[in-house]
Amino acid sequence: MSDLQIALLVIGIVIVAAVLVFNWLQERRFRKQAAAAFDESVGDALMKPAATPRESPGRIEPELREPTLADERGLDIGEGGEPRLNIDHDITPNPFETPRPTPAPVAAPAAREAVGANAVSAPPPRQPVVTAVPAETNAAAGQPVVPYDELIEYRIRIGGSGILASVFADAINQTRSYGKPVRWSGLSQGGSAWEEVQPWRDVHYQQVLVTMQLADRNGAAQEEELSALCSLVQATAQAHGLGIACDDVVDAVERAQSIDRFCVDVDVLIGLNIVGRGDAHIDLSRIVSEAEHSGMVLGRDGVYQLLDSRGEPLYALYNHDAEPFTAQAAAGQTSQGVTLQFDVPRVPDGTKVFDTMVALGRKLANEAGGLLVDDNLRPLTDAGIEKIRSQLAHIYERMEARGVPSGSRRALRLFS
Numbered sequence: 311m312s313d314l315q316i317a318l319l320v321i322g323i324v325i326v327a328a329v330l331v332f333n334w335l336q337e338r339r340f341r342k343q344a345a346a347a348f349d350e351s352v353g354d355a356l357m358k359p360a361a362t363p364r365e366s367p368g369r370i371e372p373e374l375r376e377p378t379l380a381d382e383r384g385l386d387i388g389e390g391g392e393p394r395l396n397i398d399h400d401i402t403p404n405p406f407e408t409p410r411p412t413p414a415p416v417a418a419p420a421a422r423e424a425v426g427a428n429a430v431s432a433p434p435p436r437q438p439v440v441t442a443v444p445a446e447t448n449a450a451a452g453q454p455v456v457p458y459d460e461l462i463e464y465r466i467r468i469g470g471s472g473i474l475a476s477v478f479a480d481a482i483n484q485t486r487s488y489g490k491p492v493r494w495s496g497l498s499q500g501g502s503a504w505e506e507v508q509p510w511r512d513v514h515y516q517q518v519l520v521t522m523q524l525a526d527r528n529g530a531a532q533e534e535e536l537s538a539l540c541s542l543v544q545a546t547a548q549a550h551g552l553g554i555a556c557d558d559v560v561d562a563v564e565r566a567q568s569i570d571r572f573c574v575d576v577d578v579l580i581g582l583n584i585v586g587r588g589d590a591h592i593d594l595s596r597i598v599s600e601a602e603h604s605g606m607v608l609g610r611d612g613v614y615q616l617l618d619s620r621g622e623p624l625y626a627l628y629n630h631d632a633e634p635f636t637a638q639a640a641a642g643q644t645s646q647g648v649t650l651q652f653d654v655p656r657v658p659d660g661t662k663v664f665d666t667m668v669a670l671g672r673k674l675a676n677e678a679g680g681l682l683v684d685d686n687l688r689p690l691t692d693a694g695i696e697k698i699r700s701q702l703a704h705i706y707e708r709m710e711a712r713g714v715p716s717g718s719r720r721a722l723r724l725f726s
Contacts, residue, residue, distance in 0.1 A: 457495040457504050458521055461713060462569055462724060464536050464562040466543050468518040470552040472499060478518070479509035481546045485539065490531045491523045491723070492539065524562060526726050527577065530570035533563045572712055573655075573724055576705050580664060580698065581651040582671040584680045585630075585687060591644035592678040598635060600677050601627050604670055608635055618658070622722070625652030625667045648674070654705060655725045658717025661702050668695055 458465050478494060485492040494507035496515035507518060520543050524531045540556040547554040586592045598614075606614040606627060612634020614627035629635055630647040650671050657663050675682045682690050706716055714721050 454497060454501075454503050456519065457493065458519060459720065461565070462524050462720060463493075463521040464524055464531065464539070464559075464566075465557045466520040466540060467555045468520070468543065468547050468552050469516070469554075470550070471516070472514040473516070473518055473550075473552060475507055475511050475513045475515065476509045477550050478507055478546060481542050482507070482509055484542060485520075488522070488539065489528065489535055490526065493519075493521045495519045495521075523723060524566035525570040525573055525724060527573075530566035531562070533559055536562050569724070572714075576655055576709055577725055578654040578705065579651055580654060580667070580702070581649050582667065582690070583630075583647055583649050583683050583685070583687075584671060584675045584678065585647035585683055586644075586678075586680045590679070591646055592648070592680040594629070594635075594643045594645050594648075596677045597627075597645075597648055597674055598638075600670075600674055604673075608637060612636070622656065622717070623653070624657055624663050625650055627651075647680070650674075653725070654702065655709065655714075655716050655721050658715070660706055660716050661699060664699060664702055 473496070475496065482494055485494075495504045495518070496507045496513070497504050497517045497519075499514050499516050501516075504519070507515070520539070522531060522536060522539050536559045540559065544554050544556065546552075584592060584597070601614045602608075604616070606616045608614050612629070614635060615623040616625055618624055627635075628649045628651065629645055630649065631645045650667050652660070652663060652667060654660055671682050674680075684690055684694070709716050709721070714724065
């Protein structure tokens, strides 16, 4: 090795050492800034998850046969590898389940997972957006509620003196393309409540909170996504001399995987089929008339839905044929069958909704001269219906124990 090579090697080592020392000093300086910025707490009330897991996207459809192929939890594996709950098979949670697969399309428009009856379409997944800030936590007396849900979110805190909202414009735009929903919330100077950060407004904040949802129906947030968010916000904060504190990424990944496993276990769709007797088809005009009489409304996607007071669907009615429902079914128009379905974790008081849906299913079958059947075209018995109902009650007990009541804002976020 020549003298020149040795000299270059020594110079390289010195440069690397200098960079490491500089980074260490920078990190130390920003940690001190963050600590100073957050000395005065604004009542960060944290949610405490309960000790139980939760459930998976599948449709609890009535199934009267023995499963032909099952995973460790006793779920029937249908077309596309989607789990279906068999009413003759008990549910045993598997804590080592891998993240739930993306549902495969089926006969009706864009289906999710099914249990027993023909799979039907579900609303498209929500796009990650900068959402409003209401939180399901209680504020300490006289302090504003912090818009952070410890069970399902990763948190980054930013502190400073008069943080102008516009400094986050580029970062907010970038996070709109992330794989998980990101919220930007700010506490204005002298303000008494957190609000959504809107970069076009002339607002100055004393604190800003950035959160990323840890799981949804597309699976758990990955370490790369969380690290990228922290790096993005950190770069913005450093550019404007702001203090920043990112929560531990490793801990967030563990929480994301835990809540996702729980979601896999309880995310289920329930479906009931109404078909004609023998080779006959059912009269759609009677089906439509009875659906509208029961309070269901026709959506733009050609699916009838019964909505609650929030505008959230309790259950839906799908046509088995390729054509969606229309506002007025022509006289004599027929179909191979229809399916009633509801999204278990997104429906409050689900056992009562299930009972209502069963009653409507029986009425539709009677009006159309058809049968209420399972996936194998076997008539549903009272015993089969009751078994599904008891399994539903078990699912809802687990959701309550985990701190994710069915139909709650937290459940709607996780199962989106």
